[in-house]
Amino acid sequence: MRVNLLMLVFLLSAQSVLSQTGHSLKGTVTDINSSPLAFVNAILLNSTDSSIVKGAITDEKGFYSFDEVEPGTYLLMLSQIGYSNSYSSAIIITEESGNQTMPTSTLLENTIQLKEANIVALKPFIERRMDMTVVNVENSIVDAGATALEILKRSPGIVVDNDGNISIKGKQGVMVMIDDKPTYLSSSDLQNLLRNMSSDQLSSIEIITNPSARYDASGNSGILNIKLRKKQNLGMNGSVTLSYGQGQYPDFGGGLSLNYRNERINLFGNYNYSYGYYFEDVELNRRFKEPDHTSSFIQRTSDKGRYINTNFRAGIDYSLAENQTLGLQVRGYNSTNRDRTTSHTEVFNYNVLPDSGYVTRNENDSKWVNVSTNLNYRYKLDSLGRELSADIDYGIFNNKSDFRFQTDHYYPDQSQSTYRDLATNDQPASIDIRTIKLDYIHPFSKAVKIEAGLKSSFVKTDSDVKYKNIVNQVEVLDTGKSNHFIYKENINALYISSAFEYKKFGIQLGLRAEQTVADGNQVAIASTFHRNELEFFPTAFLTYEFTTNHEGRFSYSKRIERPGYQQLNPFKYFLDPYNYMEGNPELEPQLTNSFEMSYTLMKMFSISFNYSHTQNAMAQISKQIDSTRTTFVRTENLNANDHYGVSLSVPVQITKWWYSSNNFNLFNNRYQGLSSIGEVDQRLSSYSFNSYNSFTLPGSWSVELNAYYNSRMVWGTLLVDPVYSVSAGIRKSFLDEKISLRINVNDIFHTETFNSVMKYQNVDADFNRIYDTQFIRVHLSYNFGKKNVPEARQRTSGSQEEENRINTGR
Missing domain, CATH: 2.60.40.1120 (Carboxypeptidase-like, regulatory domain)
Incomplete structure (x- = not known):
């Protein structure tokens, strides 16, 4: 009713x-x-x-x-x-x-008293604002104890693939920020970082499809800004959390958060720890065309891993005067992973039974360490809103991965050949990031405001990979597979943005200029490259309020997606003797022009239409060498990617105790252009649906039910099969909300699998992947200390966009 x-x-x-x-x-x-x-x-x-x-x-x-x-x-x-x-x-x-x-x-x-427990109003899980969609994680039940990666998968319009690539409304190339600071991580390392972040640390996630000129121009499909939780209580306060999850393997987690504030000083910090196991089962079928038949390689891989993750954040805000604040923040994380992978490959030619095969065992021990510091200053010049802010950032990222390969070949009768491949692969890498940023805001009146700023970033990456074959139990360096790559990059940016309102109109215009100076050096072969490019990135926003309950909006932005640091490294990363990935030093940035038009009814219901054109679109290209039966993957530039779609958001308060937020996206993607293996033209219409439901029950009980469905999609040259998942959770609070118990079940029907197909030119392969996505988790939190402390100041560091492009670990 x-x-x-x-x-x-x-x-x-x-x-x-x-x-x-x-x-x-x-x-x-x-x-x-x-x-x-x-x-x-x-x-x-x-x-x-x-x-x-x-x-x-x-x-x-x-x-x-x-x-x-x-x-x-x-x-x-x-x-x-x-x-x-x-x-x-x-x-x-x-x-x-x-x-x-x-x-x-x-x-x-x-406030209704039910069995001595209070029922209070909470923020809706999903909020629609004029320039963004906000996912309020803090009070979610399903997301209790979940990782940031799991939460993103359940967010409206967001798709995360098995390699950590994130798309918004079907478009890839997302810049991920933490408290307005770019992470500068590659997809695999960003995936590792988001796995390391618990929902206990998160307040909200902002989904911004068309950012203004103040933001870095990186991220052709928009920005995901992860806001960390800040305590708002007076004096000393904090919280303790514990969680236990059980899927095929167990996982444990815990954290401590402390906050202290008086009139001049705010001290804050947190520490989180997680330990657990994971698995991945993969079946890869590759078909090679022979003159008179097709041979098949069927590869079944089982990967079991263990992780130990820790992260911390500590900082101080000091009020120099009533209108001046100086802040220092340090954050870091440490991730240790141990992978043990076994891969069985059977080779079929003319026979129903396999002709031959091989077994590859891969042991990988990796350690990933990062420490980042941010020094910030804010000066409020007057009560009208004029403000000057500055940030200086320095970050160090170190990764050490040690691989050991063993491949045994066998005959059709399953007897083992005397031929065995033994190799080790050491992959140390370091990344050094320095940034400085200055922003100024000048309101001329309530209706007119100008913002301007500048930023410079300096990045150096050093990757020294040593591949060694083991011959007669002696390690021999393979110079053909080893690589020492040094990359330096300097980006200088200026921006100006103006906003003004006139009657029912709101207008914002901006322009950002970014100069990129880059140098790459393959030390072993003395091969270098140099780039010096200047790009301009305009933005425009127009809003019109037809009536109080009817509003229209138009936005335009030009954005850039730069290659990840390791995507430029021509190093070959071997999965087994017949499969590897390699970088591409000739990879160019992709540029995207995005348009969006939306209509909002009653400040709740919204429909939007979007179109974007990307030139030099980056896509993973798989190559098959039929003569050697080798497959390898590298990222290349295609001519273009065209994307257009429509999105619908329908939040509904069905009853006093049932709130539902529903989001639907329909879009078409087309990738086309000339690659190193020939012409590529992939296109597909797809849709996705997300439904979040919250039920408030008597006795301080509450329930959440979350479901999503993604139809078949095209990602570059990859066709990804449909995937869906349903998750649910229940919450009970005690002692006036001081203690909270949450139990959630993820992927109830175990349908969150990743299946895909590649079929173009002579490439013919399909993948099937299963993860430990079905589990139950129990989460307990205890809040202590005084209430109503002003929250710690949110800061924007300058080094976020550079960190997004790092590739240093699993």
């Missing part, structure tokens, strides 16, 4: 855009402290039968308005979760009434 009523509100509100004949009725809603209340449901009812006539939702100023109200007698109902419903007395509209303004309405908090 409630769904039907809300859909009726939707339709009645939309109808008001089409007709302009009646009177207007407006008003304001506040709380008991006279503070404006946003997102209050304002429903205009017919006084005779209480049927819904019109619906509206208050804005950030608590304002609502009904246009084109016909003469009659009405009642006004105001409702919001956490507050008691309010009903007005009879409102009489006559032909002579004209436009009416209601007296200010006050809503009272509705």
Whole structure:
């Protein structure tokens, strides 16, 4: 019933855009402290039968308005979760009434005592704002104890593949930031970092599809900004968390967070630890064309690994004066992984039974360490909003991976050949990042504002890979497979952005210029390259408020996606003697022009249309050498990637105790161009759906149910099969919300598998991958200390975009 009523509100509100004949009725809603209340449901009812006539939702100023109200007698109902419903007395509209303004309405908090536990209002899991979508992780049940990577997979419009590549609304090339600071990590290392971050550390995730000129131009499909949790309690306070998960293998986790604040100093810090096991089962089928037949390689791989992750964050904010703050922050993480992989490969030619085969055993021990520091300063020049801020960042990333390979060949009768491959592969790598950033904000009035700034980053990567064959138990360096690669990069950026409002229009225009100076050096063969490029990145945003409940928006941005540091390294990474990956020093950045147009109804329901064109589109190209039956993968530039799509967001308060947020994306991707193996033209229409449901029950119990479905998609030259998953969780709080127990089940039906196909030119292969995605996790948290401390200051470091491109570990 409630769904039907809300859909009726939707339709009645939309109808008001089409007709302009009646009177207007407006008003304001506040709380008991006279503070404006946003997102209050304002429903205009017919006084005779209480049927819904019109619906509206208050804005950030608590304002609502009904246009084109016909003469009659009405009642006004105001409702919001956490507050008691309010009903007005009879409102009489006559032909002579004209436009009416209601007296200010006050809503009272509705705190219900049930078995000595309080039910309080929480932020919705998914919020739609003018320039972004926000996923509020902090109070989620399903996400309790989950990793940041697991949370991203359940976020609207986000797809994460098995290699950690992230796409937004079907578009790849995402810049991931943490507290407004770019991470500069490659997809595999970003995946490792996000696995290392627990939901206990996260407050929210901001999904920004068309960022302004203030942000780095990197990330052709947009930005994911992960906001870390900040304590807001007075004096000393903190929290302790423990979690245990059980899938095919167990995992453990725990953390401690502390915060202290007085009038001048804010000290904050946290430490988190996780330990567990994981597995991955892969089946790879490759087919090679012979003159008179097709031979097949069927490879089944089983990988079991163990991880030990720790991370910390500590900082201080010191008020030099009432309008000046100096801050220092240090964060770091340490990841130790041990992988043991066994791969069985059977070779089929003319026979139904295999003709031959081989078994590869791979032992990999890796350690990944990062320490990053940020020194920041903020100066509020006046009460009008003028502000100057500066950041200096320095980060060190070190990775050491030691591989040991053993390949045994055998005959059709399963007897082992005397031929055996033995090799070791040491892959030490270090990355050094330095950045400096300066931003200035100057409001001329409430309607006009200008922002400007500059940034310089300096990056040096050093990768020295030594591949050794073991001959008669002696390690012999293989210079053909070894590689020492040094890469240096300097990016200098300037930007200016202006925003102004006029009546119902809002306009923001920006321009960013980035100069990239890069030098690469393959030390062993004395091969170098040098690049010096200057690019301009314009942005434009236009909003128009048709009425209080109807708003249109248009945005445009030009963005860049630079290759990851290791993607430029021509080193060959061998999975076994017949499969390897290699870098490409000739890889060019891809440039994307993005357009988006959206309509928002009642500040809740929205529909958007988007189009983007990417030139020099980067895509993974697989090559098969039929004569040697070898397969290898490297990233190359294609001519273009064209993407267009439509997105629909429908959040619905179905009942007082059931809230549902539903998101649907329909899009088409086309990759085309000339690669090193010939012409590539891959296109496909796809869709994705995400539904989040929250149920508030008596006795401080609450339940969440989350489901998503991704249809078949094209990622470069890869066709990915459909995937879906359903997860659920339950929460119970004790001792006035100090203790919280959460239990969640992930991937209930164990459907989150990754299957894909590559078929073009002479390439013919398919993959099937299964992970430990089905598990149950128990999470316990305890909050202690004083309440209502002002929160620690959110800071933007300058080195985020560079860190996004690092590739140093699993």
